[in-house]
C-alpha cells in the first residue's frame with residue numbers, strides 16, 4: 174500500500190512537473206502564507222516576553238512541531254477532503270473498482286507537491302526554536318515521536334472529515350473546521366485557552382497530544398492545568414486511537430456509499 | 436462466473452423508499468455473452484454497481500468470480516473489467532497514454548506484460564492516433580475505445596459494460612461491437628453489457644435479459660425473446676410487448692415466465 178501510494182504520488186508529481194512555474198509559485202506561496210503565522214508570533218512578542226507563560230523560543234518550538242505535523246499530513250493526505258467532489262462527479266465509483274484502497278486513491282489523486290512549502294517553513298521554525306531552547310538529549314527523543322504522532326492525528330482528522338462527507342455530501346467545510354481550526358489551535362501554548370477547551374482537546378479530540386503534552390515533557394515544564402504527568406507520553410497511543418476511529422468511520426462511510434442515480 | 440440470488444437494492448429518497456432492484460436472480464457461466472435490456476430507471480446500472488462492488492445490496496446474495504463484490508472489492512477488481520458508457524474511468528486532463536500508465540500502477544501490471552497488452556489493444560481498437568491526446572479532447576467514440584482498453588489492461592476474465600454504445604455513431608458502434616465479439620469468441624472473456632440498442636443484442640448476445648421495475652422480466656435466447664409475441668415478430672416488437680405488459684401489471688411477478696429455459700440456471 175505504501176509502495177502504491179508512493180508510485181501514484183510520483184506519477185502525479187511528474188504530471189505536475191509539466192507546469193514548473195506554477196509549481197514554484199505555489200510552493201513559495203505556501204511558504205510565505207504560513208510564514209505569516211510566525212509574523213503573528215513575532216508581533217505578540219514585541220509587546221510581551223511571554224505568551225501563556227512560555228517564552229519566544231518555547232512558543233516557536235510548540236508552533237514548529239505542530240506546524241510540521243500539520244504540514245506533513247496536509248502534504249500527504251489532505252486531498253481526502255475532496256471526497257464529496259469525487260462523490261458528486263462520480264469518480265468515486267471508479268475508485269471503488271480499482272484494486273487499491275480508495276483512501277490511497279483519493280489522497281494521491283491530482284497530488285501536487287507544492288504543499289512542501291509549508292513543510293519547509295515549519296521545519297525552519299522548529300530549527301530556529303531548537304537553537305533557542307535547550308533540550309537535553311535524554312528528552313530530545315520525544316521530538317520525532319511527537320511529530321509523527323501529530324501527523325497521524327491530523328491525517329486521522331482528515332479521514333474523519335472525509336468519512337463524514339459520505340453522509341453530508343454538501344458540507345466538507347464542517348470537516349475543514351476541525352482540521353484547519355485544529356491546526357490553528359495548536360499554534361499557541363494551550364495555556365492561553367480556557368480549561369474547558371483544554372480538557373476537550375485532551376480527552377475528546379486529541380489535539381493536545383500533537384504538541385502540547387509531549388512539548389511540556391521536551392521543554393521540562395509543569396502542566397499549568399495540573400493534568401497527570403503520564404499524559405505526556407501518551408501521544409502515540411492517542412494517535413493510534415484516533416486513527417482506529419477514523420479507519421472504522423471511513424469503512425462505515427464507504428459501506429454506506431450509495432453512488433449517484435444516473 | 437456470476438451468481439445472483441434474490442438480489443435487492445433500495446434507496447431512501449426524501450423519506451420514501453425506492454426499490455431500484457428487487458428479487459433479481461440469474462446466473463452467468465464462463466464464456467457467455469449476455470445483453471441486458473430495460474427502460475430508463477429499470478435498475479440496470481444499480482445491478483451493474485452491485486456486481487462490481489460499488490454498491491452493497493440491501494437484500495439477497497451475489498457472487499462474482501466466487502467473491503462477494505462489496506466485501507471483496509479489491510480481490511474482485513483483478514477479476515473484472517468495468518466500462519461506464521456515461522462516464523469515463525480515465526483522467527480528463529491527462530493524455531490517454533498517461534491514463535493507461537496510471538491504470539498500470541493501480542493494477543500493478545508488470546511493465547513488459549503491460550507493453551504487450553497495450554500494443555495488442557492499440558491495434559485492435561485503433562488507439563494509435565490519439566494516445567498523446569488529453570482524454571477531454573477525444574471524441575466519444577475514441578474515448579469509449581480508450582475506456583475499453585483501460586478496462587482490459589489487467590486481462591480480466593469478466594468484462595461488464597454499462598451502455599457502452601450510447602451516443603456512438605454507426606462506425607464507432609460497429610468497431611466496438613466487432614472488438615467485443617472477438618474478445619468473447621477468441622479470448623473467452625465473459626461479457627455482460629447493458630444497452631438500449633437492440634442492434635447490440637441482435638449482433639452480439641446469445642442470451643438476453645430484460646429488466647423492468649427492478650425485476651427480471653425475461654431471460655433467454657434472442658429467438659426466445661421474439662417468440663414472446665405470436666407470429667414473425669421483430670425483437671423490437673417483443674421488447675415493446677414486454678415493457679407494456681409490465682406497465683399494465685407492475686406488481687405481479689414474474690410478468691411473464693421465460694418462454695424457453697435460459698441457457699443456464701443457478
Ligand SMILES: Nc1ncnc2c1ncn2[C@@H]1O[C@H](COP(=O)(O)OP(=O)(O)O)[C@@H](O)[C@H]1O
Pocket residue numbers: 431432433434435446447448453454455473474475476477478479480481482
Ligand atoms: N444513488 C441513488 N440514489 C437514489 N436513487 C437511485 C440511485 N441510483 C439509482 N436510483 C434509482 O433507482 C432506479 C433505478 O436506477 P438505475 O439503476 O440507474 O436504472 P437504469 O440504469 O436501468 O436506467 C431509478 O428509479 C433511480 O432513480
Ligand SMILES: [Mg+2]
Pocket residue numbers: 435479480481
Ligand atoms: Mg443506467
